[in-house]
Amino acid sequence: MQPTAPVETGRSLHDAGASLRRQRARESSARTYARSFPIVPVRARGMVIEGTDGRRYLDCLSGAGTLALGHNHPVVLEAIRRTLDSGAPLHVLDLATPEKDDFTDALFATLPKAFADKARVQFCGPAGTDAAEAALKLMQTATGRRNVLAFTGAYHGMTAGALAVSGGVSTKRPVAGIAADVTRLPYPYSYRCPFGAGGERGAELSAAYTERLLDDPNGGVVPPAAMILEAVQGEGGVVPAPDDWLRAMRRITAERDIPLIVDEVQSGVGRTGAFWAVEHSGIVPDAMVMSKAIGGSLPLAVLVYHEDYDSWLPGAHAGTFRGNTLAMAAGAATLRYVTRENLVERAATVGARMTARLDGLRAELPAIGDVRGRGLMIGVELVDPDAEPDSCGARPCAPALAQQVRAACLDRGLIVELGGRFDATVRLLPPLVITDEEAEAVLDRLADAIAEVTAAQHARRSA
Secondary structure (H helix, E strand, O other): OOOOOOOEEOOEEOOHHHHHHHHHHHOOOOOOHHHHOOOOEEEEEEOEEEEOOOOEEEEOOHHHHOOOOOEOOHHHHHHHHHHHHHOOOOEOOOOOOHHHHHHHHHHHHHOOHHHHOOEEEEEOOOOHHHHHHHHHHHHHHHHOOOOEEEEOOOOOOOOHHHHHHOOOOOOOOOOOOOOOOEEEEOOOOOOOOOOOOOHHHHHHHHHHHHHHHHHOOOOOOOOOOEEEEEOEEOOOOOEEOOHHHHHHHHHHHHHOOOOEEEEOOOOOOOOOOOOOHHHHOOOOOOEEEEOHHHHOOOOOOEEEEEHHHOOOOOOOOOOOOOOEHHHHHHHHHHHHHHHHOOHHHHHHHHHHHHHHHHHHOOOOOOOEEEEEEEOOEEEEEEEOOOOOOOOOOOOOEOHHHHHHHHHHHHHOOEEOEEEOHHHOEEEEOOOOOOOHHHHHHHHHHHHHHHHHHHHHHHHHHHO
16 A cells, blocks of 8 residues: 555645544544544545545445445446436425435335235435334334334444433433333354354243243243344344244234344345345334345335234424435435446455355464354454353453454554444445455454454563
């Protein structure tokens, strides 16, 4: 990566340090990614971001999975320019437009047929959390119930209902009564199994526990309005749900007349090697929450659900920015491009290759405790290699090590983010258009960063 000249902007030669200082002085303490990546991006194309200093970085965060086609893909730019040049209204609330009609056609064409044939779509506020919120409200309205079944490790957003069904404790702790109507269930997580069993047995125990709890008249669970889950937990550390377990959840909810909501905000649009992650298991949910990549890099969120639950009154869930014309145009172009160019299969192939190589590194880099994921949604959990393993063979999380690895990756021109328990899992979310050369570069830089950081840690301990 050869540095180029500093970037000319409206401030002439842009001073990245000054921008970062102004950001710290002006912006909320809630900012996150800006703390992890002290860079000021000014240009981006595909998987590459360029900072004001001319340094280039391979972006393996992709807007937390938003950029299915990477930055500024020609198909997306052409759709945006065409829409702008057409004179189409950019904001008309929820009125019908040709762009919305076209986007809905493109979206429904990607859905499992059994789901699409009887589906309705709700255009929500521009973030996935609003679509999750809408899903919960819809099912509470349709069933007349309040309680919701949710899972450990989940992440569904930051608005009240979405936060309530999310697993993270730190963001809920300051908010009184936030999860009063939520029953928390154990998500199958083989490496850190909540039952201490791991593997298929852990998933079987999770399903059995769920079923028996719901049928226990003294179990404390009032009839639920819905169950909400992720087919692959993203922020929770890239933990894929076993297909048999998902089928069990579908059976359990269907037999008890409990609507099943699947959150596909991060796992959708080909990322897992299927267009929608539920397709791996073959289940048909009652509702799907979608955002991120469906807008082709622009803000867009929708809730798609079975028509039997369409019990909304007009205005029951509204939002000023539920009609983003540019996002619909960019999203339709993205959905069709992913299909036309077989990027779903590409994600499965490249993801399997990357996961296999990372798994093979565990012998020489014992700080890699677990490698997991599906397609181009990959997690590498870092652990203390000198600590004693638990009953499932898992060693304690190493969050400080993970932070050092993230920083070492950035030094090598690689952007990765952390997630999972104690933020000890390195998450890889490259665009679906990643080349073979870029995939190898990502793995080379990540492996080198882990090797350097763990060698330094070992040297310190020896000293």
